[in-house]
Amino acid sequence: MAAANHKDEAYLATVIPKRIQLFETIKAQQNLHRLSLLSDPIKITLPDGKVKEGKRWATSPLDVAKEISKSLAANSLISEVNGVLWDMTRPLEGDCELKLFTFENDEGRDTFWHSSAHILGQALEVEYGCKLCIGPCTTRGEGFYYDAFYGDLGLNEDHFKKIEAAATKAAGERQPFERIEVTREQALELFADNSFKANKTITVYRCGPLVDLCRGPHIPNTSVVKAFACLKASSAYWRGNKDRESLQRVYGISYPDKKRLEVISPNxxxxxxxxxxxxxxxxxxxxxxxxxxxxxxxxxxxxxxxxxxxxxxxxxxxxxxxxxxxxxxxxxxxxxxxxxxxxxxxxxxxxxxxxxxxxxxxxxxxxxxxxxxxxxxxxxxxxxxxxxxxxxxxxxxxxxxxxxxxxxxxxxxxxxxxxxxxxxxxxxxxxxxxxxxxxxxxxxxxxxxxxxxxxxxxxxxxxxxxxxxxxxxxxxxxxxxxxxxxxxxxxxxxxxxxxxxxxxxxxxxxxxxxxxxxxxxxxxxxxxxxxxKGKWPFWLSPRQAIVCPVSEKSQQYALQVRDQIHNAGYYVDADTSDRKIQKKVREAQLAQYNYILVVGEEEANTGQVSVRVRNANDHSVMGIDGLLAHFKAETDAFH
The missing domain is CATH 3.30.930.10 (Bira Bifunctional Protein; Domain 2)
Known part of the structure; x- marks a missing residue:
């Protein structure tokens, strides 16, 4: 079995779309079947003994959490229904006892990292066209990994930046984790291109372009993952058998809050x-x-x-x-x-x-x-x-x-x-x-x-x-x-x-x-x-530019210029005081602004600015687009 050592465009254009189409077809059939079932009333018993009412095949644990409080719904990652772990978005099938778990619970953390493994798998498959194998949370209880077959490609830390970027993109797209049940024949059809997926698992989950055999359960959607990092890559054998295919394992860690990637010890x-x-x-x-x-x-x-x-x-x-x-x-x-x-x-x-x-x-x-x-x-x-x-x-x-x-x-x-x-x-x-x-x-x-x-x-x-x-x-x-x-x-x-x-x-x-x-x-x-000496270079300066209107007539244009520069990602102020323009420029020079942008009626009419550089008397006239391009070039130049 071969795998591409770069992004396989043919794989992305054919295999993944076909898998998604099959998934959606099966999901539509199962949803149609559920609509034919009676939505009988059910009783949902919470750990404190309180009973909530719902409807069979309609009410989900997430619906119950929302009814209790918004914060509970936002923080609940997984539920337990009659002792069985259950997706937050999966409809309840009858009277039940319901528990909800957050990241602070073992059940919540393990599910979070298991779902993060799917995000990692998505990044690996999309970026490298590899054949995914298994992706659980680690047995040691912190983080996750995904095994995959890459052919002759050897992963190392140089690849982590691209993998993390793809994982972050998936999280930003708020991809839901969707579940369907499949027959063995349907599973074989879904993963006809990947012999590593031929097993007896009867449920399949999808998040974005990733469709994967998995028992689940999973977090509601990928946006819950706020921090994601690759830790290391190592070699592994399929099913731990040294006589089988040589795989590569990527270890990762993730958290629902970026601050959790720091450690903080007591004072x-x-x-x-x-x-x-x-x-x-x-x-x-x-x-x-x-x-x-x-x-x-x-x-x-x-x-x-x-x-x-x-x-x-x-x-x-x-x-x-x-x-x-x-x-x-x-x-x-x-x-x-x-x-x-x-x-x-x-x-x-x-x-x-x-x-x-x-x-x-x-x-x-x-x-x-x-x-x-x-x-x-x-x-x-x-x-x-x-x-x-x-x-x-x-x-x-x-x-x-x-x-x-x-x-x-x-x-x-x-x-x-x-x-x-x-x-x-x-x-x-x-x-x-x-x-x-x-x-x-x-x-x-x-x-x-x-x-x-x-x-x-x-x-x-x-x-x-x-x-x-x-x-x-x-x-x-x-x-x-x-x-x-x-x-x-x-x-x-x-x-x-x-x-x-x-x-x-x-x-x-x-x-x-x-x-x-x-x-x-x-x-x-x-x-x-x-x-x-207090004269910060442009890329590091907290006072990169200041816009100085000549008079009140050009003040509105000055604020417009300020906003344009700010929206482009630079530190910029505007001096809207009633001082003379010479005084404004002098004060800006003493405050060590890198660029002083003077605007009068002529600049307002032409959409330009008069640019003065710190500690220089000469000036030039530039359009806003040209100015922003100059700022970007100066920021990029130092490295």
């Missing part, structure tokens, strides 16, 4: 946690410590111990590694007052690209985040700044090199150069000497393969492991410490972290990589202020 922990991690003995003087009900607590100065607890909370498999966790939590460190310096060293700070950190940061950094997230080179699930990567020893070099490449990519966006230093074992350290030597050797090898010059910084490593320190240089060649990459064999040992190896009877300890790109939002913001 304070009992000091027992910091004793386990070693921070109580080695870092306590830098922590804010207090007592609650005769127990000692500490505000977290870093996220790593919390992430260890997340790794530890259930059995992990080698297939999950590398596991990357990113945290947007606020950190507190009890810095000496003499060490505090503006925004570069503070007692409360935040690590991460989170868009709600502060209004000030969001205004200035929103565009940089958008550019990085939209990059084809890096998947969005590894973009958050403060992260911990749990991996196998054999994966260290690849993960470290990937972090270094990501640091280079981010710093290139801002025009930074950077230096690398390998900081080795300090006098006060945890663990065995042999472990330290192994960790330092792994970082040395990764640095050499990265190909950029680096220096040795003897004795300046963290107490739990060696690290690579990265200092950036701004436009005046001033150096600032920002990014860091720390290898840690100690915390996994102290928290007794393990994962099951290929041999399920064997357990191995993961290696933990601490990774930060910005260092902190506050410090990076301060560095950018110094680097650009």
């Amino acid at each position: 304070m922990y009992n000091m027992q946690l910091w004793e386990t991690s070693g921070h109580a003995a080695n870092y306590k003087e830098n922590m804010f410590v207090f007592e609650i009900e005769k127990q000692e607590f500490g505000l977290k100065p870093m996220n790593c111990p919390g992430h260890c607890l997340m790794f530890q909370h259930r059995v992990r498999s080698y297939r999950e590694l590398p596991l990357r966790l990113a945290d947007f939590g606020v950190l507190h460190r009890n810095e000496a007052s003499g060490a505090l310096t503006g925004l570069t060293r503070v007692r409360r700070f935040q690590q991460g690209f989170h868009m709600s950190v502060t209004i000030l940061w969001r205004e200035y950094y929103a565009r940089a985040l958008d550019i990085i997230v939209d990059s084809d080179k890096f998947s969005s699930n590894v973009l958050q700044d403060d992260a911990h990567i749990f991996c196998r020893e054999s994966q260290i070099k690849e993960e470290v090199r990937g972090v270094l490449e990501f640091v280079k990519y981010c710093y290139d966006i801002f025009g930074f150069t950077f230096d690398l230093k390998l900081s080795t074992r300090p006098e006060k350290y945890l663990g065995e000497l042999a472990t330290w030597e192994k960790a330092e050797a792994a970082l040395t090898e990764a640095l050499n393969e990265f190909g950029k010059p680096w220096q040795m910084n003897e004795g300046d490593g963290a107490f739990y492991g060696p690290k690579i320190d990265i200092s950036v240089s701004d436009a005046l060649n001033r150096k600032f410490q920002c990014a860091t990459l720390q290898l840690d064999f100690q915390l996994p040992a102290r928290f007794e972290l393990y994962y099951s190896a290929e041999d399920e009877a064997k357990r191995e300890a993961p290696v933990m990589i601490h990774r930060a790109v910005l260092g902190s939002v506050e410090r990076m913001f301060a560095i950018l202020l110094e680097h650009y």
Whole structure:
């Protein structure tokens, strides 16, 4: 059996439409049959004992949820009818006991991820014309996967961007999950082109172009999936038999809320946690410590111990590694007052690209985040700044090199150069000497393969492991410490972290990589202020343009121009004050607007603007379309 290694237009034009047509024909026949049945009254008993009335073959669990409340209807993903899981949109067939489940319930989560697997399958089939096999939620209880046959195409992370885009498109189309019952003969006809689907399943579901054999049940429609990410691709055998076809498995994760793709840990922990991690003995003087009900607590100065607890909370498999966790939590460190310096060293700070950190940061950094997230080179699930990567020893070099490449990519966006230093074992350290030597050797090898010059910084490593320190240089060649990459064999040992190896009877300890790109939002913001001297480049500026009408006569046109530029996605203001035009232009220059757009009666009549560039006296006249094209070119030019 062959499969195309690119989008198979013939497959999309023939097989999928034919399958949809057969599905719709069977569905129409079954709907006609149901119309012939009497819609007898039925009683629907809820968990609290209340009884709702409905009609047989007409009332669905979703109808019942809507009758109770709009929020319940919006959040209910699946129901249980007389002990059997049931689609929310599937009509009830008689008197029943009804339960409703949301994402907070195991039944709701499993159904959500099972449905997300169908969305993933749709993306894979549409993009690559592959032969889909099976797509369940994972047995470990988080996420899902889909096996498929691709012929000679080898999937990897480079394909994830396209897969995620197709999945997001499917979610945006609000495709309903529709169910029909089929005979074995009908199933064989539906999937005549795919021998992997020849089984005894007697129900078929459709969402958009995907028609798939499936027992179900499913969520009401694809729009419930608000966040979707591919995690990794691996090889598998059909039915687990190494003598059968070689398949490829794509793992994914999804959530009904984008925020759930972050992890967020508590701001304070009992000091027992910091004793386990070693921070109580080695870092306590830098922590804010207090007592609650005769127990000692500490505000977290870093996220790593919390992430260890997340790794530890259930059995992990080698297939999950590398596991990357990113945290947007606020950190507190009890810095000496003499060490505090503006925004570069503070007692409360935040690590991460989170868009709600502060209004000030969001205004200035929103565009940089958008550019990085939209990059084809890096998947969005590894973009958050403060992260911990749990991996196998054999994966260290690849993960470290990937972090270094990501640091280079981010710093290139801002025009930074950077230096690398390998900081080795300090006098006060945890663990065995042999472990330290192994960790330092792994970082040395990764640095050499990265190909950029680096220096040795003897004795300046963290107490739990060696690290690579990265200092950036701004436009005046001033150096600032920002990014860091720390290898840690100690915390996994102290928290007794393990994962099951290929041999399920064997357990191995993961290696933990601490990774930060910005260092902190506050410090990076301060560095950018110094680097650009307050004159933000157009692509990053929160004050990209301002429209200044010459007089009240051209004010309406000025507002029209402002709206056009705003609708095109740029930051733009309008000065509608009664000041003289010379004063407006001068104020706009002092406020560092990149472009000052002057409009008078002549511009209003011709549909143009007079364009002045920041810190330049000359000006030019442009049409709105030409101006927007210029803005786009300038935004795109930096990368």
